[in-house]
Amino acid sequence: MVSYTFYAKALRLFQAYPSLSKILIVSTVGGGSLLAFSDDCRPFLRVFTDGGQQPESKKKKVVVLGTGWAATSFLKYLKSESYEVQVVSPRNYFAFTPLLPSVTNGTVEARSIVEPIRNILSKRPYQIDFKEAECFKIDASNKTLHCRSAQVTNLGGKEEFTVDYDILIIAVGAQVNTFNTPGVSEYAHFLKEVEDAQKLRNTLVDCFERANLPSVSDEERKRILHFVVVGGGPVGVEFAAELHDVVVQDIAKLYPSVNNLAKITLLEAGDHILNMYDKRITKFAETKFQRDGIDLKTGSMVTKLSAKDVSTKDRATGECGSIPYGLVVWSTGIAPRPVILDFMKQIGQGSRRVLATDEWLRVEGCDSVYALGDCATINQRKAMEDILAIFGQVKKDDTNFLNKQEFRKVIGDITERYPQVQLYLKKSKVKNMVALLDKYEGEIDIEKFKEALSQVDSQMKNLPATAQVAAQQGEYLAKCFNRMEKCEQNPEGPRRFRTTGHHRFHPFRYKHFGQFAPLGGEQTAAQLPGDWVSIGHSTQWLWYSIYASKLVSWRTRMLVVSDWFRRFTFGRDTSRI
């Protein structure tokens, strides 16, 4: 590619007179003024920096695994230039996953909800390197990652390479949990990746086109048009609801002869769908589904999937059944990826189900490794584990009784370090920690202190595996990294009870901004903080506006909004491409 820019001309000049290049390096290193010319000059500068004439970078090498919510949020908020950042992920784009169910039904296009990671990175004020590859082994003892290109093309063999790191940030997400149910990985569709949604969309159209062929028997036609959703969580429910809309709004017009044969069944192992939501939302959804003719089977476990049948077992009666289907969507939760399971064994977490981090998102039992998003959970420290240490810091000198004045001073540290305390106080309707001790007469000794706090740990809860949590963790970690040096000198976190001094940073705290459950027919349920519940058409518009505002770039925002507009105006696209 020939491009006659200033830089190309300058490059040729320097090639002709090599001595000039030193002047350029001085000017670059000195004032960085040439950098102000932005993008175009990068390849040019690279000519010299690659030559090794510049002093070796003393920056710490940070490697980020993943391009999902957590990783992208981290990269977006990282402002400090004291790191050399590299991103490794098999997906060269960020996907706005909450809109995946909309992609399956053609309400929104797949390309509208993705943003190339290189676009995001090119807007950062410093250079971040991206490698499209999958990390298949984390070697924590040598601080090395083993990576492999995820491409399946005829461009060459499977490229494998290693990447060294000083600091590792694991944000690889999770995979679908099949609970080892036979046949699921062969026959079920998932709703985890963009490719899943695209495949699902095409299979949906396939079902209707095939049911429309003259050689298909009526019974077979019914089977092909039976859509089974396994899992009554928000994703499964949203998919079932959107699918119902598609059938009523679009298929009825385009496939009039088979439209009345389509049937949707939702299988849920628990007693209710949307069981993590408020009961009012569950009830509304169940009633709406019944009215829509969606067959809701709760208490029904899937034991096996064959090419044409779902085998089920009723949890209460133990009765077994078999349902012929044309399409099964499996949406029952997540499990760790193999690379994470292997890593857990290396660092002594082999007996755990999920990778554990502390409240600062540092992987337990491992140096300089952070994990965030769906691939890890925070192992919240129990207050009772540290009860002696806490008491030791607040007792009167030379006695075994509580010094209430000292205690008041550290209440803030305690509630920050053990957030379950706050939840317990709220649940027990006790004003504050001092009030908790008020029921004891006389001086408080260690036994009374233990007794008063004995129940607080019952309030510990794992965070849900949502985009909201992952994004907040990414932002939190980036902000810690930005203030790393400052906080080394002036720690801002809570007091350390077992040793002395303070933690460098405040621990991560999740702020819940509410959760949506789209229920089809332009109706959405929302559970907002403070037990607020909102259901209906206006909530759908709230959903539209919040999702539009949360989209990662103006490009995706424009695309998704125009997709919605297109859907309202022209209906959904049923082309099988």
Next chain:
Amino acid sequence: MVSYTFYAKALRLFQAYPSLSKILIVSTVGGGSLLAFSDDCRPFLRVFTDGGQQPESKKKKVVVLGTGWAATSFLKYLKSESYEVQVVSPRNYFAFTPLLPSVTNGTVEARSIVEPIRNILSKRPYQIDFKEAECFKIDASNKTLHCRSAQVTNLGGKEEFTVDYDILIIAVGAQVNTFNTPGVSEYAHFLKEVEDAQKLRNTLVDCFERANLPSVSDEERKRILHFVVVGGGPVGVEFAAELHDVVVQDIAKLYPSVNNLAKITLLEAGDHILNMYDKRITKFAETKFQRDGIDLKTGSMVTKLSAKDVSTKDRATGECGSIPYGLVVWSTGIAPRPVILDFMKQIGQGSRRVLATDEWLRVEGCDSVYALGDCATINQRKAMEDILAIFGQVKKDDTNFLNKQEFRKVIGDITERYPQVQLYLKKSKVKNMVALLDKYEGEIDIEKFKEALSQVDSQMKNLPATAQVAAQQGEYLAKCFNRMEKCEQNPEGPRRFRTTGHHRFHPFRYKHFGQFAPLGGEQTAAQLPGDWVSIGHSTQWLWYSIYASKLVSWRTRMLVVSDWFRRFTFGRDTSRI
């Protein structure tokens, strides 16, 4: 799906009181008033019509094979309700193929250029049935089509069925011509179908991502980023030009470290690219490509493709060469599909290269079968074949000399039946047919008449295989079908010279509205009727506006225009999905 509409309720009412249904049928058949309720009532009416209580349809069964330019244009213009129309095609959508090169580079999205065929059909005033299947055998003697579902899913086996027809319209298009070059079908990319463009787009991104991996050697990197286009026709040239734009405008920013390694080579077996265009356009394009750094190798034939190398042979010197490549795009012309080759054998056209029709688009040697678009060519009748018959009709009674008065009367018929006459007159700069005979002295006998017309057939030309021709043929044929009964009685075509009377219809006549060749960098060349040539930025805007206006629906129009807008504002999308 339960939908509590008026019709569902009515249906239940009729199921309870069957006698009522007769009233409904009477009202339907009598006034058709219920039909005015449109779409919603169709599945309901079907309940009764399927029962066979309605009188058997006497309509002729027209089967259309294909959903491309010719078929869609035919369906769009067909207004007569005296046919029962069925469409069979493996693609359930129409694709606006001239924008395919834009899809490969992400300038336009694949979904923006397709329109579901069912959307198009649902807007027709009468019901048209669509089957998503591929016709793999045409049995002309039994008037039966053997079809098979093209789906590769786990929905069931390969569905096969037959479709009977009274009138068959073949518009299946063509396939890529590999000229049996070894390795082409395995390793090359094509630009024929939407899937090709999508695959090509992902492979392009793959190339850049892979070249960016640390384990790839510099030499390998150069190979991976070498893009070879085979064929210097308008599609190959447009693809090469757009690819150059992508590299300069987008890749430079997003992949700064490998950008300067990318190289494009265009191989053309002839002496010039764009050889069907005006010489000025060819020259402009060749100069622009040279300036852009696109390596243009004319006179170079491809003899073999291996996984990583293109083998070439210089047409002049016979010298053989080998070019390492990362991506090859093969765009060298078209060949008939296997189903057409088989059909040609059946009807005695086995020795021909392409299916032949007469000027009314009727397949030669076959009853009630029409072929249009890329799958057939019009076998223009030679004037010399009919020269005796023509002369017989215009000679003086009882003599062997031309009656000039009679001759004048049939000149219109002759030039309509043999359009090459007109072209010959224009080329020879002769005013009209009478003037052609003026150079002979005395009375004109058959020998002089023959001599005067002996050169006209040299002006016969096959029509190009373009969307423009296919669309005009579809429109022409639909308009013939619309006026079938009327023209049976009052034929409007030219005089039949060999027998008596007139042909039913005017023969098909192609109107050339010009042709575009986008050359990248917001520049386009256009060859307009009357040897007008226009090249440059303003022509690019002409291209934008004509393509936008020609798009098949308001939906695709909106989508493509917003894609262009998006590309101008945000650049192209390089996500690999």
